Amino acid sequence: xxxxxxxxxxxxxxxxxxxxxxxxxxxxxxxxxxxxxxxKILEANHPSLYWYSSKGHIDSVxxxxxxxLPDTLNxxxxxxxxxxxxxxxxxxxxxxxxxKRLTKRLTTxxxxxxxxxxxxxxxxxxxxxxxxxxxxTLKRGTIITGINKRANKxxxxxxxxxxxxxxxxxxxxxxxxxxxxxxxxxxxxxIDSVFTIQYVDSAGKPASVNLKSFxxxxxxxxxxxxxxxxxxxxxxxxxIPKLSRRARNLLSKRVLLIDSTNKTAVxxxxxxxxxxxxxxxxxxxxxxxxxAITDLVIDIRENGGGKVDNYIKLTKYVTDHxxxxxxxxxxxxxxxxxxxxxxPSWIYWIAMNIAGKKADDGTIHYRRFERHxxxxxxxxxxxxNIYLVQGGYSFSAATMFVSSLKGQKxxxxxxxxxxxxxxxxxxxxxxxxxxxHSKLRVRLPMYRLVMDSTRTxxxxxxxxxEINPSSYAIKRGIDxxxxxxxxxxxxxxxx
Numbered sequence: 134x135x136x137x138x139x140x141x142x143x144x145x146x147x148x149x150x151x152x153x154x155x156x157x158x159x160x161x162x163x164x165x166x167x168x169x170x171x172x173k174i175l176e177a178n179h180p181s182l183y184w185y186s187s188k189g190h191i192d193s194v195x196x197x198x199x200x201x202l203p204d205t206l207n208x209x210x211x212x213x214x215x216x217x218x219x220x221x222x223x224x225x226x227x228x229x230x231x232x233k234r235l236t237k238r239l240t241t242x243x244x245x246x247x248x249x250x251x252x253x254x255x256x257x258x259x260x261x262x263x264x265x266x267x268x269x270t271l272k273r274g275t276i277i278t279g280i281n282k283r284a285n286k287x288x289x290x291x292x293x294x295x296x297x298x299x300x301x302x303x304x305x306x307x308x309x310x311x312x313x314x315x316x317x318x319x320x321x322x323x324i325d326s327v328f329t330i331q332y333v334d335s336a337g338k339p340a341s342v343n344l345k346s347f348x349x350x351x352x353x354x355x356x357x358x359x360x361x362x363x364x365x366x367x368x369x370x371x372x373i374p375k376l377s378r379r380a381r382n383l384l385s386k387r388v389l390l391i392d393s394t395n396k397t398a399v400x401x402x403x404x405x406x407x408x409x410x411x412x413x414x415x416x417x418x419x420x421x422x423x424x425a426i427t428d429l430v431i432d433i434r435e436n437g438g439g440k441v442d443n444y445i446k447l448t449k450y451v452t453d454h455x456x457x458x459x460x461x462x463x464x465x466x467x468x469x470x471x472x473x474x475x476x477p478s479w480i481y482w483i484a485m486n487i488a489g490k491k492a493d494d495g496t497i498h499y500r501r502f503e504r505h506x507x508x509x510x511x512x513x514x515x516x517x518n519i520y521l522v523q524g525g526y527s528f529s530a531a532t533m534f535v536s537s538l539k540g541q542k543x544x545x546x547x548x549x550x551x552x553x554x555x556x557x558x559x560x561x562x563x564x565x566x567x568x569x570h571s572k573l574r575v576r577l578p579m580y581r582l583v584m585d586s587t588r589t590x591x592x593x594x595x596x597x598x599e600i601n602p603s604s605y606a607i608k609r610g611i612d613x614x615x616x617x618x619x620x621x622x623x624x625x626x627x628x
Contacts, residue, residue: 170471234572259602292321305528308525398428405443411446428519436528461583502582539594550594556583556590565577600613
């Protein structure tokens with residue numbers, strides 16, 4: 134074993150020992166008690182526990198994990214067990230998080246990591262970035278065919294078992310995995326000192342290369358290395374305005390870009406929460422009217438949802454018909470039998486008792502969202518051409534927004550299948566379960582939302598223009614969705 138490999142092995146061993154000291158461990162009895170409690174809470178309060186999977190299947194997976202727990206596991210290992218079971222519910226709003234104490238510790242822990250960021254879709258994996266920035270072999274856009282003799286499909290399918298999604302909307306899992314492939318790979322398969330990466334070379338032939346794990350620690354400074362030249366920036370630094378943290382936070386959630394020449398506006402929304410959205414919508418659509426904009430692109434590819442009221446506000450500006458939130462908004466109970474483990478249960482208890490109405494069958498209904506039709510806004514209403522750009526991360530309220538507009542004559546939905554369900558989802562109120570022994574946190578949606586009972590259940594919203602990722606576009610940094618929309622707008626204006 135060469136000196137460098139010995140040092141890498143020692144580093145990984147040292148970090149493993151350090152990690153073991155930081156991460157708490159639990160006995161079999163403690164884990165079983167947490168699992169029993171979680172199962173009881175979900176059975177008592179989850180509105181769609183058996184929506185996609187039968188009770189027999191859910192119980193079978195639970196019993197297999199429960200009866201095969203070892204004498205002890207650390208929090209990371211135990212979370213894997215819980216996440217595997219919870220993902221079988223097929224509810225994107227029911228997911229498992231680390232305890233707050235471990236989450237805080239992991240932000241400061243340095244550890245070996247898988248060195249590539251990958252874009253994942255179907256059975257494809259393509260390099261987005263390589264932590265070894267001077268590596269000329271595995272560059273952005275390189276097609277990966279396997280890692281450590283595991284084919285893409287085996288890797289992706291194995292990781293998917295731990296990611297929650299609505300029904301069978303697999304594209305959400307693709308996006309979650311793409312956003313942090315390194316951590317997901319390490320979590321499921323562990324970390325190695327060296328990875329054998331199978332890929333397609335520049336000549337289109339299969340090839341492989343060994344790549345070391347990337348240790349997230351600052352390397353020892355080598356004074357013999359020459360300082361890299363600083364490339365000139367096309368914009369003088371003194372002309373770039375300095376933004377406050379608040380301004381940067383607002384821009385990260387919403388921004389409006391105007392192309393006055395082509396009378397086009399692009400609105401990018403990464404959330405329906407925060408960002409002073411009501412004021413933003415009011416000012417944006419006033420500007421759009423004043424500038425006589427004819428084409429509006431609303432990009433919600435990164436929008437995981439948020440407040441229902443904000444999605445309703447936006448929809449009023451662009452819909453041409455009255456709309457309601459859903460056919461059914463139903464909870465099975467507003468009692469919190471295990472309220473001391475649900476946080477903050479008292480706030481949701483008050484909300485469900487004020488807004489919820491008990492039906493004859495004992496279930497609780499959010500009548501306003503079931504019966505009230507919201508009217509299109511008259512002032513600053515936009516009636517031009519609308520392009521909605523969606524993807525696997527479009528979830529919850531973002532899916533509800535697209536659902537209200539899909540099929541409207543001036544609306545085209547562009548991109549990939551949404552992560553959120555086309556038929557409905559379980560959400561609205563989402564408190565958090567805190568398990569007493571492990572302190573793991575599990576999100577608990579309280580209402581089942583059926584947006585339209587005539588739709589097929591199980592998938593996300595399919596676009597009118599489906600545009601999937603490609604290694605060619607990734608390599609060249611092309612946004613295929615926006616490029617097609619721009620081409621369509623220019624073509625129509627020229628004719």
